[in-house]
Amino acid sequence: xxxxxxxxxxxxxxxxxxxxxxxxxxxxxxxxxxxxxxxxxxxxxxxxxxxxxxxxxxxxxxxxxxxxxxxxxxxxxxxxxxxxxxxxxxxxxxxxxxxxxxxxxxxxxxxxxx
Amino acid sequence: xxxxxxxxxxxxxxxxxxxxxxxxxxxxxxxxxxxxxxxxxxxxxxxxxxxxxxxxxxxxxxxxxxxxxxxxxxxxxxxxxxxxxxxxxxxxxxxxxxxxxxxxxxxxxxx
Numbered sequence: 001x002x003x004x005x006x007x008x009x010x011x012x013x014x015x016x017x018x019x020x021x022x023x024x025x026x027x028x029x030x031x032x033x034x035x036x037x038x039x040x041x042x043x044x045x046x047x048x049x050x051x052x053x054x055x056x057x058x059x060x061x062x063x064x065x066x067x068x069x070x071x072x073x074x075x076x077x078x079x080x081x082x083x084x085x086x087x088x089x090x091x092x093x094x095x096x097x098x099x100x101x102x103x104x105x106x107x108x109x110x111x112x113x114x
Numbered sequence: 115x116x117x118x119x120x121x122x123x124x125x126x127x128x129x130x131x132x133x134x135x136x137x138x139x140x141x142x143x144x145x146x147x148x149x150x151x152x153x154x155x156x157x158x159x160x161x162x163x164x165x166x167x168x169x170x171x172x173x174x175x176x177x178x179x180x181x182x183x184x185x186x187x188x189x190x191x192x193x194x195x196x197x198x199x200x201x202x203x204x205x206x207x208x209x210x211x212x213x214x215x216x217x218x219x220x221x222x223x224x225x
Contacts, residue, residue: 042215042218043215048211050211102159107154108156
């Protein structure tokens with residue numbers, strides 16, 4: 001069974017802290033994505049990666065960075081957390097070969113920045 | 115620009131049909147998708163339709179695509195309480211190689 005796991009379901013951090021969110025997929029997928037989900041706004045793409053060590057900015061990359069050192073792992077980094085980064089963060093992966101939209105999602109990490 | 119719009123809320127009785135509507139703006143979209151999100155979970159791909167198709171049926175789900183009007187709908191026949199969830203419409207954007215999601219429609223099924 002396909003699986004995307006995220007390191008934490010709930011996280012509480014203080015303003016200014018560095019925050020790491022980890023995502024691991026076991027499907028050997030080329031593409032990996034980080035979204036944030038806010039009520040009334042749907043999902044917004046932060047960053048995505050289509051290969052190891054490759055990354056592309058999404059629609060809202062400001063305040064975030066990513067790392068993909070291994071194919072199965074995609075990390076989202078908040079360099080200095082701020083209260084407006086309080087949100088649900090969803091990781092997803094998808095196969096290559098034109099199947100970008102067939103995304104498998106993790107359960108999400110609800111991050112609260114105080 | 116890229117935009118996907120959905121109504122925010124739909125309430126139906128158990129056993130009735132549900133129709134969730136979506137409009138999109140990018141005429142170059144190749145595929146359009148429907149995802150379901152149950153409480154406390156990530157999104158799950160329900161179905162998708164290629165842009166040169168008008169209709170796709172998969173058990174209780176029927177997807178209709180009107181490419182001229184850029185309108186997509188998801189019909190759920192014989193809606194059950196387990197169908198209560200948020201449903202997201204998404205279009206694939208060739209430029210930028212990404213999906214654009216709508217805000218989601220909350221479906222509430224009353225027994």
